[in-house]
Amino acid sequence: MATPIISFQDYGFQYMAQAEPTLHHINLDIYPGEKVLIAGTSGSGKSTIGNCINGLIPFAYSGEKTGKLLVDGKEADKSSIFELSQTVGTVLQDTDGQFIGLTVGEDIAFAVENDCIPQNEMKQMVDKVAKLVDIEHHLEYAPHELSGGQKQRVSLAGVMVEEVKVLLFDEPLANLDPAAGRMTIELIDTVHEQTGAAIIIIEHRLEDVLWRSMDRIVLMNEGKIIADMPTAKLLAGNFLLEHGIREPLYLTALRYAGIEIDEKMHPEHVDHLMLTDTQKEMVQRWYQKQKAYIRSREETEELLRVENLDFGYTTQKRTLQDVNFTIHKGEMVSIVGRNGAGKSTLAKLICGFEQPVSGAIYLEGRNLSGDTIKERAARIGYVMQNPNQMISKPMIWDEVEMALLQGNMPEEERKKRVEETLKVCGLYPFRNWPVSALSFGQKKRVTIASILVQRPQVIILDEPTAGQDYHHYTEIMEFLKELNERGYTILMITHDMHLMLEYTPRAIVFSEGKMLADTTAAHVLNDPELVQAANLKETSLYTLSMACGIDEPQVFTECFITYEQKEGR
Amino acid sequence: MARIAILSYIKRNSLVHELTGTTKLIFFIAWSVASMVTYDTRVLVGMLLLSIVIFKVSRIKIRDISFVLGLAAVFLLMNNLFVYLFSPEYGVGLYESRTVLFTIAGPYTVTLQQLFYHLNMTMKVICVVPVALLFIACTDPSEFAASLANIGVSYRIGYSVSLALRYIPDVQREYHNISQAQQARGIDLSGKDKLFTRMKNSVAILLPLVLSSLNRIETISNAMELRGFGKNKKRTWYSLRRMKRNDWIVVALVLAVLVIDLVVTFWDGSRYYNPFI
Numbered sequence A: 001m002a003t004p005i006i007s008f009q010d011y012g013f014q015y016m017a018q019a020e021p022t023l024h025h026i027n028l029d030i031y032p033g034e035k036v037l038i039a040g041t042s043g044s045g046k047s048t049i050g051n052c053i054n055g056l057i058p059f060a061y062s063g064e065k066t067g068k069l070l071v072d073g074k075e076a077d078k079s080s081i082f083e084l085s086q087t088v089g090t091v092l093q094d095t096d097g098q099f100i101g102l103t104v105g106e107d108i109a110f111a112v113e114n115d116c117i118p119q120n121e122m123k124q125m126v127d128k129v130a131k132l133v134d135i136e137h138h139l140e141y142a143p144h145e146l147s148g149g150q151k152q153r154v155s156l157a158g159v160m161v162e163e164v165k166v167l168l169f170d171e172p173l174a175n176l177d178p179a180a181g182r183m184t185i186e187l188i189d190t191v192h193e194q195t196g197a198a199i200i201i202i203e204h205r206l207e208d209v210l211w212r213s214m215d216r217i218v219l220m221n222e223g224k225i226i227a228d229m230p231t232a233k234l235l236a237g238n239f240l241l242e243h244g245i246r247e248p249l250y251l252t253a254l255r256y257a258g259i260e261i262d263e264k265m266h267p268e269h270v271d272h273l274m275l276t277d278t279q280k281e282m283v284q285r286w287y288q289k290q291k292a293y294i295r296s297r298e299e300t301e302e303l304l305r306v307e308n309l310d311f312g313y314t315t316q317k318r319t320l321q322d323v324n325f326t327i328h329k330g331e332m333v334s335i336v337g338r339n340g341a342g343k344s345t346l347a348k349l350i351c352g353f354e355q356p357v358s359g360a361i362y363l364e365g366r367n368l369s370g371d372t373i374k375e376r377a378a379r380i381g382y383v384m385q386n387p388n389q390m391i392s393k394p395m396i397w398d399e400v401e402m403a404l405l406q407g408n409m410p411e412e413e414r415k416k417r418v419e420e421t422l423k424v425c426g427l428y429p430f431r432n433w434p435v436s437a438l439s440f441g442q443k444k445r446v447t448i449a450s451i452l453v454q455r456p457q458v459i460i461l462d463e464p465t466a467g468q469d470y471h472h473y474t475e476i477m478e479f480l481k482e483l484n485e486r487g488y489t490i491l492m493i494t495h496d497m498h499l500m501l502e503y504t505p506r507a508i509v510f511s512e513g514k515m516l517a518d519t520t521a522a523h524v525l526n527d528p529e530l531v532q533a534a535n536l537k538e539t540s541l542y543t544l545s546m547a548c549g550i551d552e553p554q555v556f557t558e559c560f561i562t563y564e565q566k567e568g569r
Numbered sequence B: 001m002a003r004i005a006i007l008s009y010i011k012r013n014s015l016v017h018e019l020t021g022t023t024k025l026i027f028f029i030a031w032s033v034a035s036m037v038t039y040d041t042r043v044l045v046g047m048l049l050l051s052i053v054i055f056k057v058s059r060i061k062i063r064d065i066s067f068v069l070g071l072a073a074v075f076l077l078m079n080n081l082f083v084y085l086f087s088p089e090y091g092v093g094l095y096e097s098r099t100v101l102f103t104i105a106g107p108y109t110v111t112l113q114q115l116f117y118h119l120n121m122t123m124k125v126i127c128v129v130p131v132a133l134l135f136i137a138c139t140d141p142s143e144f145a146a147s148l149a150n151i152g153v154s155y156r157i158g159y160s161v162s163l164a165l166r167y168i169p170d171v172q173r174e175y176h177n178i179s180q181a182q183q184a185r186g187i188d189l190s191g192k193d194k195l196f197t198r199m200k201n202s203v204a205i206l207l208p209l210v211l212s213s214l215n216r217i218e219t220i221s222n223a224m225e226l227r228g229f230g231k232n233k234k235r236t237w238y239s240l241r242r243m244k245r246n247d248w249i250v251v252a253l254v255l256a257v258l259v260i261d262l263v264v265t266f267w268d269g270s271r272y273y274n275p276f277i
Helices: A046-054 A081-087 A104-114 A119-132 A148-160 A178-195 A231-236 A249-256 A277-291 A343-351 A373-377 A396-405 A411-424 A440-452 A470-485 A497-503 A521-525 A528-533 A540-547 A553-567 B021-037 B041-058 B066-086 B090-095 B112-138 B141-150 B155-183 B195-226 B245-266
Strands: A006-015 A023-030 A035-039 A063-071 A088-091 A166-170 A198-202 A216-221 A224-230 A302-311 A320-328 A332-336 A358-363 A380-383 A458-462 A489-493 A506-511 A514-520 B100-105 B108-111
Touching (some): A023 A046, A046 A088, A046 A166, A046 A198, A081 A088, A081 B195, A088 A148, A119 A148, A148 A166, A166 A178, A178 A198, A224 A231, A249 A277, A249 A553, A277 A540, A332 A343, A332 A470, A343 A458, A373 A380, A373 B155, A497 A521, A497 A553, A514 A521, A521 A528, A540 A553, B021 B112, B041 B112, B041 B245, B066 B112, B108 B112, B141 B155, B155 B195
Parallel strands (some): A035 A198, A166 A198, A458 A489
Antiparallel strands (some): A006 A023, A506 A514, B100 B108
């Protein structure tokens, strides 16, 4: 075989500010033209590996290394970040944050501008890559005029303009809705075919990346490589679940039906899955058995009602149009739709941050239109996507107590409430800790606690699990489920299909400011039209059920969820 | 967000927008020098009229920049007030004559000369502020960096300034979001509370805002370095436009204004035009 383009040789790394090394004894070779997926939970060291390859380590983040890392035959830390960037092009996770130029064309040109390429030559180079990633008609657009998927294309074009040998993607799917994510994976595949560059994708969302084939998967845990094998072989083993990575849903379903996953089945893609007739029968038998357990939900009293709601920031364009729905006590509902469909605006209207043009919102039958933000806040809590945008006190106790300090509550009662809330949220042992000592998931809990302390009847969460790996995702969602079981009504804005499917029986679908559907989550994902309108994608369970001759994919999906909730994980 | 952000680029089609960033930068610098140097009323009146014309041509509406304009007006008023409080007779010394209109109290008399001095001072500011605002509102931030580099400023400085300008709307949007979420936790910023409480409350918004801005800076600087920013002493510019006929005309015009300004101002050996003697 050829010489590797990237070669880690017994490599270890410890960040300056950290007590423990982040990487231990890494041995990894990546060859020209390969497609490699590096998977692992947050904190497993997978992003650190990426930063070593592109030179952010040691040139932007310093620390101590052991062993050797060769990039294109040269020792990485004796090179420079600029020299490395000629070989390795990096697409970062944050689609907005890495947009440097003010227009698409300018952003793509950024790297060649720094190389002092004359303007006319530069324009030709930009046009060429823009065509390759299919963004050539948007060269004049500003970042905020683009969708998340389009921004991702621009980032990709911006690193490809230099004709690099390695393309490195750091969690490319984190900020994208499912359909845009799928298109990104397809695009990466096309680029791979056309340029022959090696592709390294760092992601924990395995099923989404595997939409197009990968040569191998490197699985990381606690700074070590614990598996480095072809995709099929890894999927057949038990590595994934043991290390907090979610395996593709269709494989989980097969396991539930008692089928052992085998390399020869071609488990890497649901379309290529080879099942014997006996195995198909096993799935069918499991399905028939589970069907009996599906329960329909009971209606409870009405809590929140939205009636003929219209809203627009300008008079010509309506952001929301004629929205009607009712939420009942104790429900847990997903609000889904592509970016800009009006989901966040709806939340802002319910919380009173914005005033509707017409229509009204009722809580327990009472019209809220006269209430101020503050008055509504006591009954409707709003949790922002990023906990760092909400936390404003250094200490956990103070942060949770903050909302209560605004009223005239006696100190004793206040103390009691904060304690209770901290206990509910599992934060009581940390009550005297500084917020900065917490993990992202724990910070999220703090923000939820700071809202719960006001004892609202409804909690609205904006993308509660965005950017979280399976482990943290489960932690946050199980906590919300627990709150829901305690009687809190929960609304979630999301484009995570797994979240919607597994935790919320009901989903409200938005597209371009209009409400398209209000139905069960399983139904949404099995209705091709809704899936398209909301920029979601159908689950692999749909394909699997078809392959097994089950003609009610929606019921099959519901069986899967019911079973998963019953059996636990 | 539909609200037009304060102090940021406003995209419109106008003659002013069509000029290259370099032209506008030269114009802005020459114009500021011209109005700073002179106290000559005749020149100031001319410049004032011209700046009104430019404002019209730019198709920027007063309400687009009303907030900053209001702020400038407040500062101007304060400035005038303090100048009068500290030296109510400054104009008299300057114009070497004294025409008392009426007396307020003690040493505070109102003289025609002092009023004339204030008028000139005010006109100087009124000449510069709209042009400065126009410069910001009509110059594409990316072109701005290119034009700074074009007149010899280091591209690192140019790029930092243009990035800062560019993030103003983003930061404003974020401030808006954070403040809404904080209001939902009972933090009132609307002015019903006492000043001290309000100041304490605004920390609740500023802290998360600062932290998230720092985060943003880290991401963008990583992204820039990964794509070779700072590799060479010079760089080329995708968005730099070539000077066209109109650009040269405008540059010539503003230089003419500057020359006339200097000539008229210093012809008689004084920066002040004195109608009193």
